[in-house]
Amino acid sequence: MTxxxxxxxxxxxAFCSIFGQARWRVLRSEMIVQNPVFQECHAxxxxxxxxxxxxxxxxxxxxxxxxxxxxxLATCDHDKxxxxxxxxxxxxxxxxxxxxxxxxxxxxxxxxxxxxxxxxPRPFNWWGMVKTSDDSGATWSLPERxxxxxxxxxxxxxxxxxDGTIFSPSSKEENDVWKVYIEKSTDKGNSWQLIPVDTGNAxxxxxxxxxLYPHQRLQMLCRSNQDKIVQSWSNNNGQTWSKxxxxxxxxxxxxxxxxxxxxxxxxxxYNPATxxxxxxxxxxxxxxxISKDGxxxxxxxxxxxxTSEEFSYPAIIETTDGKxxxxxxxxxxxxxxxxxxxx
Numbered sequence: 588m589t590x591x592x593x594x595x596x597x598x599x600x601a602f603c604s605i606f607g608q609a610r611w612r613v614l615r616s617e618m619i620v621q622n623p624v625f626q627e628c629h630a631x632x633x634x635x636x637x638x639x640x641x642x643x644x645x646x647x648x649x650x651x652x653x654x655x656x657x658x659x660l661a662t663c664d665h666d667k668x669x670x671x672x673x674x675x676x677x678x679x680x681x682x683x684x685x686x687x688x689x690x691x692x693x694x695x696x697x698x699x700x701x702x703x704x705x706x707x708p709r710p711f712n713w714w715g716m717v718k719t720s721d722d723s724g725a726t727w728s729l730p731e732r733x734x735x736x737x738x739x740x741x742x743x744x745x746x747x748x749x750d751g752t753i754f755s756p757s758s759k760e761e762n763d764v765w766k767v768y769i770e771k772s773t774d775k776g777n778s779w780q781l782i783p784v785d786t787g788n789a790x791x792x793x794x795x796x797x798x799l800y801p802h803q804r805l806q807m808l809c810r811s812n813q814d815k816i817v818q819s820w821s822n823n824n825g826q827t828w829s830k831x832x833x834x835x836x837x838x839x840x841x842x843x844x845x846x847x848x849x850x851x852x853x854x855x856x857y858n859p860a861t862x863x864x865x866x867x868x869x870x871x872x873x874x875x876x877i878s879k880d881g882x883x884x885x886x887x888x889x890x891x892x893x894t895s896e897e898f899s900y901p902a903i904i905e906t907t908d909g910k911x912x913x914x915x916x917x918x919x920x921x922x923x924x925x926x927x928x929x930x
Contacts, residue, residue, distance in 0.1 A: 588827060600910035611875070612888045613642045614910065615926040619643055619668050626650060628659070629899075630659040630842075631914040634670040634692035635788040635906045636700055636723040638889050640664050641754060642688040643914055644702060645673065645922050656686040662724065668924070675718060675886075676732055690711060695745055697775050698883045700724055703755075706732075710760040715739035719776075737770055742900070743844045755779065755827050756792040756807070765791035767809055769825060770797055784819055784828040792817050792831060798881060799847040806881045812840050814861040818881070823838065830853045836876070836884060837861050839869025849905060853878045856901035856913055859886065873898040875927065890915070890925060898923075 593921035620628070628647035636642045641663040648656030654677070661671035680815060681895040689707040695701070700720040705712030715733035720726060733739055738757050744812040757769035783797075784807065792809040803824040811817040811900045816836040836855070839862040839886035845855040855876045860869035864868070875888035890913070901915040911927040 593706065600785075610930050611877075611927055613888065613925060613930060614928045615666070615924075617668075617924050618917065619663075619914070619922040619924050620671055620756075622670075625659075627919045628922055629916045629919055630689045630898065631916065632692045632744065632902045633904055633912055633914045633924070634700070634744070634913075635904060636662075636694055637690075638907050640722050640723065641906075641912065642692055642700075642751055643668075643922065643924065644692055644704075645671075645916075646687050646690060647671075648686070651688075652686050652709065654684045654686055656688075658687045658690045658702070660702075660724075660905050663924070664922045666847070673714065674727065675701065675704055687716075689742050691742065692824070693740070693745045694723075695753065695776060697908075698723075698753065699776065701745075701776060705738065705741075713738070722790065727799050734779065737783060739770065741840050743796040744797060744904070746847075748824060749922065752774070752824070752906050753910045754797055754805075756795040756797050758795060758807075758809075760790075760793060763791070765793045765808070765812075766852055767792050767795050769828075771825070782825070782828075785830050788831045790817055794842050796843060796845045797825075798845055798853050800881070801851075802886075808834070808855065809837075810840065810842055813836055814838065816843060834882075834884075837869075841870050844901050844903045845904055846911070848911070851879070851911065853881055853902060854905075854911065855884065856890070856903050856911060856915070858899060870897045870899040871895065875913070889925060920921075 599718040607769040623648035626649045631645040635642045643894045658675040659671040660674040690704040693701045702718045705713040715738040720727045740755045741758045753772040758767045765785045770779040791812040793820045794810040795807045806817045807911045809817045814837045841858045843857040859874045871893040873891040876884040876886045878884045896918040913925045917923040
């Protein structure tokens with residue numbers, strides 16, 4: 588009898604090991620903004636700025652691309668979000684103002700907090716901006732424009748290697764040409780070097796996210812116009828990259844984000860659909876998937892399963908307590924925050 592019990596227990600353990608994705612669950616789900624004073628918001632980012640303390644940012648105003656669109660910032664301490672406040676704007680002078688776009692928060696291993704964002708009329712002619720904080724966001728530097736040709740992370744967070752090298756996933760939209768780049772810093776984010784990634788390919792790809800693997804292997808996943816997420820691989824810590832190829836993951840020409848968990852599991856947030864006839868089509872559903880090898884992905888959580896709303900532009904991180912935090916655009920009216928845990 589004991590033999591059979593042990594056999595059943597072994598089989599159950601093996602089953603859970605293989606299909607353990609079902610163990611992911613939603614711990615918390617909430618809107619970040621309690622009483623929005625803006626008409627629209629979009630493109631959120633999230634970071635853990637101190638153990639147990641989160642910060643989220645997004646752009647908001649009357650509508651994407653309008654001159655009054657600014658960068659907003661909110662903090663979550665002890666599970667409660669502060670009312671968001673404007674942290675950056677595109678005001679040049681009394682008569683000239685530009686919209687702001689796509690903030691990205693990143694805290695380096697040196698404990699420096701970066702807020703990257705874009706400023707300018709449209710994505711094809713915007714420029715990169717950055718503010719920094721040495722006290723976990725209590726105070727911030729004045730905004731600085733990044734060097735010519737450097738835009739900063741376009742949508743998703745940078746990654747930092749063991750040796751301190753920072754890779755910022757970037758891209759450019761010039762006319763009908765969408766190209767992906769890596770912006771590399773070896774001096775703690777003070778200066779950046781542009782590394783091209785298969786710029787001769789025929790795909791339109793933007794807004795990459797970077798995943799880390801053992802033995803200096805990295806994977807890049809990109810938004811594309813191919814109805815699929817597009818990937819590139821590096822086997823030398825991001826110095827060179829393979830030609831782009833299609834994954835089996837659908838993509839309705841909408842932003843994605845991914846993170847390498849401390850367990851080595853890769854986790855992706857994406858819209859599991861193709862674009863269809865309308866721009867918003869495909870952004871009504873939002874899923875979370877995991878993978879061990881970056882090739883075979885399994886959906887584990889359905890965040891949204893709408894029919895007409897827009898749920899898009901996710902950001903994802905793992906905090907020091909092992910929980911996963913995701914933010915995303917909730918029908919352009921709010922930013923939603925979801926906490927996942929593995930049980």
